[in-house]
Amino acid sequence: MNNTTTMKHVLPPLPYDPAALEPHIDAKTMTIHHDKHHATYVEKLNKAIEPYPELEERSASWLLLNIDKIPEVVRTAVRNNAGGHVNHSLFWKAMSPKSKGKPSGRLADAIARDFGSFERFKTQFDQAGADLFGSGWTWLARSSHDGRRLVILSTAGHANPMVTGHFPILLNDVWEHAYYLKYQNRRPDYLHGWWSVVDWDEAARRFERSEDPNANAE
Ligand code: MN3
Numbered sequence: 001m002n003n004t005t006t007m008k009h010v011l012p013p014l015p016y017d018p019a020a021l022e023p024h025i026d027a028k029t030m031t032i033h034h035d036k037h038h039a040t041y042v043e044k045l046n047k048a049i050e051p052y053p054e055l056e057e058r059s060a061s062w063l064l065l066n067i068d069k070i071p072e073v074v075r076t077a078v079r080n081n082a083g084g085h086v087n088h089s090l091f092w093k094a095m096s097p098k099s100k101g102k103p104s105g106r107l108a109d110a111i112a113r114d115f116g117s118f119e120r121f122k123t124q125f126d127q128a129g130a131d132l133f134g135s136g137w138t139w140l141a142r143s144s145h146d147g148r149r150l151v152i153l154s155t156a157g158h159a160n161p162m163v164t165g166h167f168p169i170l171l172n173d174v175w176e177h178a179y180y181l182k183y184q185n186r187r188p189d190y191l192h193g194w195w196s197v198v199d200w201d202e203a204a205r206r207f208e209r210s211e212d213p214n215a216n217a218e
Contacts, residue, residue: 008046008049008056008057009042009045009046009060009085010042011034011038011039011042012089012092014030014034014092015092015093015096016095016096016097018030018031018034020097021095021097021197023193024193024194024196024197025095025178025179025182025193025194025197026181026182028181029177029178029179029180029181029182032177032181033088033173033177033178034088034092037084037088037177038084038085038088038089041080041081041084041085041088041158042081042085044077044080044081045060045063045077045078045081045082045084045085047077048074048077048078048081049063049074049078051074052071052074055070055078059216059218060082060085060086060089060218061082061086061160061162061216061217061218063078063082064079064082064083064086064160064162064163065162065163067079067163079158080157080158081158083157083158083159083160084158086158086160086218087137087158087160087171087173088173089218090168090171090218091171091172091173093199093202094170094171094172094198094199094202094203095194095197095198095199096197096198096199096201096202097197098199099195099196099197099198099199099200100200100201101195101196101200102118102200103118103200103203103204104200104204105204106204106207106208107169107200107203107204107207110149110150110207111140111150113149114149114150114151115150115152121140121152122195124152125138125140125152125172125191126188126191126192128152128153128154129154129172129174129187129191130187130188130191131154132154132156132174134156135156135157135174135175135176136154136155136156136157136159136174136175137154137155137158137159137160137171137172137173137174137175138152138153138154138171138172138174139152139153139154139155139161139166139168139169139170139171139172140152140168140169140170140171140203141153141161141166141167141168141169142166142167142169142207142210143165143166144165144166144167144213145165148210150169151166153166154174162217162218167206167209167210167215167217168206168217169203169206169207169210170198170203170206172191172194174187174191178190
């Protein structure tokens with residue numbers, strides 16, 4: 001039976017208008033980023049797993065966490081495109097036009113404890129993003145070891161720190177496609193402006209969920 005029109009993975013809608021994050025992220029960048037880049041990762045992921053019905057039942061994060069179980073011929077495609085899908089799905093939700101500007105509650109306490117202060121955390125996060133060579137992501141994540149402390153990580157391509165036992169709390173896309181139309185080579189300006197659109201309520205919810213060792217990190 002030919003059932004190839006059934007698509008398992010679906011592009012989630014942007015949770016706000018593409019112009020909602022202006023002036024920090026422009027509408028054209030948001031539209032291309034979501035409607036073209038993210039859409040293509042979803043499309044290519046579905047295509048890669050199409051010959052393997054047993055994989056079509058799996059979530060994108062399951063595919064990343066079990067990459068050694070993926071047939072070798074599609075493993076790279078699954079790693080890159082499931083990673084692109086998971087990371088971008090988190091990224092849209094990590095931002096909001098109604099940013100509170102800083103964390104509150106237990107997440108704020110944990111950031112102060114693990115980085116010294118919120119300002120020091122921001123400086124280190126920006127530095128990680130500026131230092132990342134080529135395309136990748138910068139993360140605030142919670143380690144599953146080291147007293148479950150918060151750490152700043154960078155990953156290349158669409159790698160996700162959940163595969164190394166870290167629960168993502170907050171992430172920034174440092175691929176050029178995330179900022180080049182507006183900022184060109186001025187990546188530090190993009191990183192700086194991005195703080196104005198961080199959804200700290202979402203980060204706080206993820207921090208709470210990270211308390212549960214069995215929580216799905218997707
Ligand atoms: Mn991107």
